[in-house]
Amino acid sequence: MISLELLNGEISFKFQYTSQLTSNVRRI
Numbered sequence: 001m002i003s004l005e006l007l008n009g010e011i012s013f014k015f016q017y018t019s020q021l022t023s024n025v026r027r028i
Helices: 004-027
Strands: none
């Protein structure tokens, strides 16, 4: 069973990664 803390960390990491990608795309 995946711990909730680990799941939240993964989601926040993916959210930061995607937001960084979108910001990079907007710059171009």
